[in-house]
Amino acid sequence: MANERRDEGRPRPRPTLERPIGPLAPEPRFGSDVVADTLRALDLAYIALNPGASFRGLHDSLVNRLGNERPSMLLCLHEEHAVAIAHGWAKVTGRAMAAAVHSNVGLMHASMAVFNAWCDRMPLLLVGATGPVDADKRRPWIDWIHTACDQGALVRGYVKWDDQPASPAAAREALVRAKWIAETAPQGPVYVNLDAGMQEAELAAPLPALDLQRLMPVASAVPSPDLVNHAASALAKAKRPAFLLGRGSRAQGAWDKRVALAERIGARVITDLKLGAVFPTDHALHAGAPGIWLDGNASAALSEADIVLSLDWVDLGGTLKAVFGTQEPPARVIHASLDHRLHGGWSMDYQALPPVDLLLAADPDLVVEALLDALQSRPSKGRADPRRSASDAVLPGTLRIGHVAHGLRYATDGRDVSLLHLPLSWDGAVWPLRHPLDFIGQSGGAGVGAGPGISVGAALALRDSGRLPIGICGDGDFLMGATAIWTAVHYRIPLLIVVANNRSFYNDEVHQERVARLRGRPIENKWIGQRIADPEIDIAALARAQGALGLGPIARGEDLVAALREAIAAVDAGGVAVVDVRIEPGYTAAMSAAVVRSAN
Ligand SMILES: Cc1ncc(C[n+]2csc(CCOP(=O)(O)OP(=O)(O)O)c2C)c(N)n1
Numbered sequence: 001m002a003n004e005r006r007d008e009g010r011p012r013p014r015p016t017l018e019r020p021i022g023p024l025a026p027e028p029r030f031g032s033d034v035v036a037d038t039l040r041a042l043d044l045a046y047i048a049l050n051p052g053a054s055f056r057g058l059h060d061s062l063v064n065r066l067g068n069e070r071p072s073m074l075l076c077l078h079e080e081h082a083v084a085i086a087h088g089w090a091k092v093t094g095r096a097m098a099a100a101v102h103s104n105v106g107l108m109h110a111s112m113a114v115f116n117a118w119c120d121r122m123p124l125l126l127v128g129a130t131g132p133v134d135a136d137k138r139r140p141w142i143d144w145i146h147t148a149c150d151q152g153a154l155v156r157g158y159v160k161w162d163d164q165p166a167s168p169a170a171a172r173e174a175l176v177r178a179k180w181i182a183e184t185a186p187q188g189p190v191y192v193n194l195d196a197g198m199q200e201a202e203l204a205a206p207l208p209a210l211d212l213q214r215l216m217p218v219a220s221a222v223p224s225p226d227l228v229n230h231a232a233s234a235l236a237k238a239k240r241p242a243f244l245l246g247r248g249s250r251a252q253g254a255w256d257k258r259v260a261l262a263e264r265i266g267a268r269v270i271t272d273l274k275l276g277a278v279f280p281t282d283h284a285l286h287a288g289a290p291g292i293w294l295d296g297n298a299s300a301a302l303s304e305a306d307i308v309l310s311l312d313w314v315d316l317g318g319t320l321k322a323v324f325g326t327q328e329p330p331a332r333v334i335h336a337s338l339d340h341r342l343h344g345g346w347s348m349d350y351q352a353l354p355p356v357d358l359l360l361a362a363d364p365d366l367v368v369e370a371l372l373d374a375l376q377s378r379p380s381k382g383r384a385d386p387r388r389s390a391s392d393a394v395l396p397g398t399l400r401i402g403h404v405a406h407g408l409r410y411a412t413d414g415r416d417v418s419l420l421h422l423p424l425s426w427d428g429a430v431w432p433l434r435h436p437l438d439f440i441g442q443s444g445g446a447g448v449g450a451g452p453g454i455s456v457g458a459a460l461a462l463r464d465s466g467r468l469p470i471g472i473c474g475d476g477d478f479l480m481g482a483t484a485i486w487t488a489v490h491y492r493i494p495l496l497i498v499v500a501n502n503r504s505f506y507n508d509e510v511h512q513e514r515v516a517r518l519r520g521r522p523i524e525n526k527w528i529g530q531r532i533a534d535p536e537i538d539i540a541a542l543a544r545a546q547g548a549l550g551l552g553p554i555a556r557g558e559d560l561v562a563a564l565r566e567a568i569a570a571v572d573a574g575g576v577a578v579v580d581v582r583i584e585p586g587y588t589a590a591m592s593a594a595v596v597r598s599a600n
């Protein structure tokens with residue numbers, strides 16, 4: 001059911017730009033042909049990859065059996081980008097893309113991006129490969145260093161499932177199971193490691209036909225009607241309800257229902273800038289501005305609440321603790337989430353154990369639907385018109401991140417814009433989010449370097465949507481992931497990247513300042529080992545070197561809008577543009593306070 005809703009506006013793949021000469025192999029003859037056929041049967045449009053001999057069998061099958069169509073390869077310059085691109089695609093579509101990485105070394109490069117997708121609860125079908133498991137078939141030296149006894153152990157702490165199938169039949173079953181698990185709520189990455197020997201061996205006999213329908217049943221994630229009624233009557237009686245709206249789908253229908261529920265209950269709504277947009281942030285019921293941390297207004301709404309409904313809020317325990325300290329929260333807490341099903345022992349991304357009076361262990365979007373049904377007969381507690389704020393293009397000489405946001409709003413006025421990534425300095429107050437695709441959320445695992453790759457994958461999913469795709473990256477983030485944009489240029493994926501360039505890993509300057517203050521040491525030294533200067537990096541040249549339009553450095557307000565307009569025109573013409581905007585360092589008050597806060 002959840003998957004059906006996520007099909008709304010699903011992007012269609014275009015024919016690949018990289019066409020092999022024929023003829024294509026008419027029948028599967030090798031283990032890797034079975035793997036390739038299975039990827040197509042699973043309706044995977046793309047496979048983002050960096051090549052390697054451990055999957056040369058599969059590579060051949062993708063080209064010479066499938067013709068590089070469904071899936072089409074997306075060649076990436078780093079495995080971390082391959083996975084980030086699949087992550088960005090999933091953030092828009094709610095579906096898994098395939099990515100392929102070479103043996104242990106490719107998986108090591110990919111691992112941070114897998115962790116990001118895991119923390120973000122995004123589906124991903126990661127295909128890996130190992131040198132021949134049969135030692136007798138290994139080439140000297142290289143096949144030995146690229147074979148590990150338990151390669152999946154590298155990522156097992158942050159995937160939902162992994163396997164190393166020993167035959168073509170087992171590989172087919174593993175891939176079907178993998179996609180099914182990845183896309184079943186709560187979603188997440190999976191890893192299937194393909195033995196090079198299995199890929200390259202000739203099939204002893206053809207495999208029987210595959211009935212995918214029966215192998216991938218819909219796993220119902222509907223809440224129990226009794227618990228829904230209980231929750232609905234508590235919400236109806238509440239005097240000061242507050243909603244913590246966390247992870248939700250990109251579906252417009254689900255968005256409309258969240259708005260309808262908040263209006264029916266008259267709840268104050270808090271949203272999270274770590275996650276994709278789930279509620280209009282300029283709606284009168286929205287408390288404060290969305291942030292990575294709660295701002296004063298959001299904290300006040302929560303502290304006054306007599307009932308709190310969390311819809312898969314990422315850090316319910318920590319958020320309540322930030323507001324109430326060691327006191328028990330006085331409000332009744334209703335939590336709709338399936339996240340506990342993913343919690344394991346390696347990573348603590350499950351966050352503090354929250355106090356919960358009623359758990360609705362179900363898909364949060366389906367919980368909203370059920371609550372609305374249960375509250376159908378109740379009169380609405382009032383609908384408030386969204387507050388609309390106008391954009392303003394008066395920009396001063398030197399720029400801060402807020403000016404970049406205003407300049408962008410001005411340059412994109414009237415357009416449907418999708419923000420695909422935001423820097424840590426972003427102020428959620430300056431850019432109202434009014435549609436599920438207005439913002440797709442952050443990297444999940446806070447792994448710097450993800451911004452460019454996620455933006456490319458999301459822009460691919462949005463290619464024919466009519467939306468203007470914009471990723472705004474910190475300079476540190478952009479520089480770590482810069483070569484992801486080559487993939488966008490190469491495959492004609494329109495994308496605008498704006499680099500909020502404070503010439504520093506500034507987040508950590510804030511930390512060094514904090515340490516210096518605590519220790520009574522000179523805060524003037526906070527920049528050492530943090531600033532990206534001497535030489536300053538020519539970010540526009542890095543873009544141009546990869547075939548993108550590179551503009552900047554833009555250091556003065558009066559030049560900003562013209563540069564953004566030139567970049568947007570290039571994107572409208574199908575290109576990739578990068579604008580380097582030099583900004584003064586600085587974070588919002590909520591962000592600076594939270595960065596340096598200690599636990600209690
Ligand atoms: C892979 C990785 N390395 C280091 C960090 C620590 N870290 C967190 S934010 C940050 C600074 C990022 O710099 P930039 O993207 O320029 O953003 P700014 O803080 O300057 O706004 C760093 C280094 C991290 N989160 N992930």
Ligand SMILES: [Mg+2]
Nearest residue numbers: 475476504506
């Ligand atoms: Mg920076």
